[in-house]
Amino acid sequence: MNIRHYFAASVGKTAQWVLKTFFKGGSSYPGKIALELDPKILDHLAKDYEVIVVTGTNGKTLTTALIVKILQQKFDNVLTNPTGANMVQGIVSTFLSAKTKKGQKKFAVLEIDEASLAKVTTYIKPKLFVFTNIFRDQMDRYGEIYTTYQMILDGAAHAPEALILANGDSPIFNSKATPNPRIYYGFDHLPDEEQMAHPNTDGVLCPQCQHILHYQMITYANLGKYYCPHCDFKRPELDYRLTHLGEMTNVSSEFTIGTDDYKIEVGGLYNVYNALTAAAVGEHYGLTADQIRHGLGYDEKIFGRQEVIQIGDKKCTLVLVKNPVGLNQVIDTMNLSPEDFSLVCLLNANYADGIDISWIWDGTYENLTQREIPQVLTGGDRRQDMTFRLQVAGIPDEKITELDSLNQVIQKIAELPTENVYILATYTAVLQLRQKLTEQGILKGGN
Template sequence: MKISKVLFKGGTNFPGKIALKFDKNILKTVSKNYKVILVTGTNGKTTTTSMIYNMIKDSNKKVISNNTGANMLTGIIACFISNYSFTNKEEKYAVIETDEANVKLITEHITPEIITITNLFRDQLDRYGEVYTTLKKILEGIEKVPDSTLILNGDESLLGDLKDSMENKTLYYGFNDSQSSSKTIDINADAKFCKKCKAPYKYEFLTYNHLGKYYCDDCNYKRPELDFSVDKLEDLSSEGSLIIMDGQEYYINQPGLYNIYNGLCAYSIGKTLGIDKSTIYNSLKSQKSSFGRQEHINIEGKQVKMILVKNPAGYDQAINTITLDKNKVNLAVLLNDNYADGRDVSWIWDVKFESLNSLDLDKVMVSGIRLYDMAIRLKTAGLPREKFEICENQDALLKSIKSCSQNTVYVLTTYTAMINLRRFLNSKGYIKKLW
C-alpha cells in the first residue's frame, strides 16, 4: 500500500485491483469485525461520509473510512486492506462511500449495519442514464441485505415508498422548513412526476431541485413521516448554517442547503448509532472541508475556495451558496469531460449561471479541457466578457489567481479538473497532503 502511494501518488485503488486477482471474495475477509455504514447517492457522499466518520471518531470508537473518495469496489477493498490486522479482532466501524453502481458489488460480500441514500439527481447520463436507472442500480444492492437499516432522504420523492416495498427497517430524514416561497418545480428539475401514477407532483414547499415536501393529488402518494428533521433554518451564510434539528440548535460548519442535508443525514445516523447530542453538536460545528469539497487553500495570500460541481442540481446549490458572499470576489470555472466527469457536457446549459450576475465579480477565470464551451455558456449567461481570462493550462490559471486584486477566489470545478488542479498545487507546495 505504501509503495503504491509513492509510485502512483495515491494508491487508493491499486492494492484493491491486485487483491481481487488473488481472491475474488477478499472483501468479505478484510471487512470482518467491522460494523459498516454505507453512504451512496448522487450528491454529498464524500462530505456526509466525512461527517459520520468524525462523529463516530469523536465518540471514541474505532473507525475507518475511504475518505479520499475512492468509492468503487477496488478502492473500498484497498481501504479495508490498508487497515487490516491479523491480530486485532475488536469490533470497529467503517464508514464507506459507495458509487451508486457499485452498491450491489459491495453487498455481495458485506451486510451493512446502515445504508443511507443522500439523493438522486441526473449525473453522468452517459454512464448512469436517468435517475430511475440509478435508483434501480442501488436497489439491486439493497435487495441482497434485508437486515440492513435504511436511513433515507424523505424529501427525495424517489425514495418515499421504500419503507413499504423493501424488507429493511427504514427511517427518514428531511426538512420541515424552507427559505423558498416557491411551490412550483423548475422545468429542468429531476423527478417531476409521481413514481406511482405519473401525475405532476405538488409541493407544500421546495428546498431545491425536486427535493421538498411533495404530494400527488391523483393517487395520494406523499412524503413519508420523518424520523429526523430540520425544523428551522435560522441563519445561512457563505461560511455555514445555523439550524434547529429536533428542538436543538446546531451549527453546520459548511455552507449551503445541500450541506444542511449532509449534516442532517449524518445527525440521523449518529442518533441511530446512539451517539450523544453533545458529541454530534461539537462534531458538526468543527467539521473541516474534505478533499476538494469547499476546501480552502492559501496561495500567496489568496484564499482559494474549491467547490466540486458535477451536475445541474449541485451546481445550482454551489452558485446559491457563493452568492451569499457580498464582498468583491474572483471566480474560476473549470470544466473537463473525462470519463469520471461524464463525456457529455450539455448539462451546463441546465445550470443557472445567470445567478452569478448578483456577485460583485473582479475577475472570471475559465479553464479545463472544455474551457471554450464554458466560456460561451458564461457569456450567454450575461457575465461581462471584459472580466474573462482564458487559462489554457494550470500554469496560466495559477498565474491568474496570484494576480487577483481581491483575496477571495471561488473555484467551481468538475471532478477530474479538481484532481488535476490539486495534484498541480501539491507539486508547487500549496497543498501539503495530496490524498
C-alpha cells in the same frame, strides 16, 4: 482466513506500504491487486465490521466524513475511505489499511458509488444504508434518475436485513417497495404553503399515477414536503426532522434538529442536508446531542468541498461541481458571500467527470450576474464550452480570460483583483489542479 485470502491480503498490504512510502499515493491499486489474487477478499476483510454505506448523487463524501467524526465521539474503531476511492478496488484498499483496537466494536463507514454498490454488497453485508439524494448526473454512465435508483436498490437487495435511512424529502426514495426496512429524515421547518417545483425540475411525477407532484414546502430542486393531489402518494412520516434553519452564510450554517441546536463550518443548504443525515446516523447509534454537536463542529475541509487553498495572497475556495442541481446550490452559496470574489471555472469531460457536458446548460450561471464579479478565468479540456456558456449567461466578454493550461490558471489567480476567489471544477480538474499546486509547493504532499 484461508491461504488464498491471507496471501492476497499480504500482497495488497505490501503494495500499499510501498506506494505510500515511496510514491506518496496509490489509493486503489493495492485493492485491485488483492482482488485479482482473490475475488472474494472483501468478504473476509469486512466480516467483523458494522458496515454503514453512504450512496447517492450529491453529498456522499461530506456526509461520510461527518458520520465518521460523529461516531468517533463514542467509538474508537471507525474505518472509512477518505480518498473518495468509492468503487470496489478502493473499498478493498480501505480495509487493507485498517488498524484497529482488539475487543472494541468496529465500524466501516463507506462512501460507495451508485453504480458500484451491487458489486460491493455481493461480498459485504451492510447493517445500514444511507441514501442522500438522486439527481441527474453523468448521463452517459448512470442514465436517468430512475435507472440510478434501481442500481442502488439492486445493491441494497443483497442485504435485505439492512436498514435504509433515506432522504424523506426526495420522492424517488418513496417510489418503490423494498425488502429492507426504511426510516426517513427531512426538513420540517416551515408552515405549509401550496407550491409547485420549477418547470425544469426532474423527478416530480407521481410514481403511482404519473400526475405532477405538488409541494407544501420546497428546499431545493425536487426536495421537500410533496404530495400528489390525484392519489394518496405523499412524503412519508419523518423519523429525524430539521425543525429550524438559523443563520446561513457562505461559510457556515446553523440549524435545529428536533429540539437540539447545531452548526457546521461549511455553507449551503445542501450541506445542511448532509449534516442532518449524519446526525440521524448518530442518533440511530445512540450518541447524545453533545456528541453529535462535537462531531459536526470540526472545521476540517474535505477534498474539493469548500476546501480553502492559499495561492499567493489569494484565498481560494475550491468546490467540486458535477451536475446542475449541485452547481446551482454552489452558486446560491457563493452569492451569500459578503465579500467580493473572482471566479475560476475548470471544465473537463473525462470518464470520471461525465463525458456529456450538456449539464452546464441546465445550471443557473445566469445567477452569477447578481454579483459584480470583476474577472473570470476559464480552463480545462472543455474551456471553450465553459467560456461560451458564461458568455450566454450574461458575463461580459472583457471579464472572461480563457487559459490553455493549469499552470497559466495558477499564475493568473495570483494576479486577480480580489482577495477571495472561488474555483468551480469538475472531478478530474480538481485532481489535476491539486497535482499542479503540489508540484509548485503550494500544497504539501497533495494536501
